[in-house]
Amino acid sequence: MAFEPAPLAATLNRCQKIGIIGIPPLAVIRTANEHSLVIHDLDEPLVHEDLETASPFLPRVYCAILRTAVVNALHLELDAIYVDTGPGKCDCALHTATILAEALPIPVICAKNMDASAYGNPLCQAKLSLLTRMIAITAGVKSAALYHDQPPPSAPTAGFWGVPPRDFSILELFPETTHIYGWARCMENKTPADHELEAQFNPEVPTVFFAQSFCAKTALARYLARKHPHALYLDVDVHTTNSARAKVQAFLELSGVKP
Structure with missing residues (x-):
């Protein structure tokens, strides 16, 4: 090695x-x-x-x-x-x-990736399917090109904090006006070691704090979820279970978040 x-x-x-x-x-x-x-x-x-x-x-x-x-x-x-x-x-x-x-x-x-040049977070704040945006963010790791034709930011109605899940189907439950936070935001910004950016969230919108089961980031996800006034902490392993889907759906519905 x-x-x-x-x-x-x-x-x-x-x-x-x-x-x-x-x-x-x-x-x-x-x-x-x-x-x-x-x-x-x-x-x-x-x-x-x-x-x-x-x-x-x-x-x-x-x-x-x-x-x-x-x-x-x-x-x-x-x-x-x-x-x-x-x-x-x-x-x-x-x-x-x-x-x-x-x-x-x-x-x-x-x-060791210690990159500190911020590329920005246009997709994290855009109004577009959360699934589509996360696919684009993860695909972006294979390119060093700067972002062009950036979509305009949207007013958030919900938040998804965390890493890109292994099973993207859970992202289909969120509205288009969901803003992305956590390591996924660092991913789009090309600064994966930016812990300050990773820890940011919006206390004004209901937010799901997500982590992969058995990942060290479960500790940060749960810690931040406890600080957030309206949060759901969730960890998922290989596939999104019916129970996990039901928790997210119920949380968003009870929070008044429209599809």
Whole structure:
């Protein structure tokens, strides 16, 4: 396993397809874009394989996002994997990188993302399907380009705080005027280690504080939910259960939030 090898261009010049876990530094993404590499976001479900495929490498009681990353890494044809092991990601990512480096015949490279140049949060505040916006935000990690033709901000009626869920179907329950907060906002801003931005929320709107089960961010999600005057704390593992959907629906309806 390598840590931020140099020179970066020489390393990526030997690649055609790379995988990323978390959000590697913009220098990695920018160089990959310049070399027209195919970038696979391993945090997303990309292959039709059982999540149990990861069990020989990671415990079953583990973050579903990282278990998904392992399954993808085992089944996709990649030339290298870049893993963000900076403060914007948890120690579990570093441990996962260590395991993958031994299991795979390709370089697994750890790079701490300390980027501080803010790209802004146009999608987090736009009036558009929450599902559509989250898909765009997660897809944005594969590009270093600045944002153009930014949509106008909307007046929020609800809030979604947290990380992009493994199962995006839960996002369909929220209205178009839902503003996005938490690490997902840091993700769009290209500053995943910005803890101050991650901790922001709007106390004026009902907000769901979401985290993946077994993720370290559950602590922050629950802490902030207790500070918020009108909040629902929710953690979900692999799939959104009927119970989780019912909790969100009831919370939004009782809060007077219209679809």
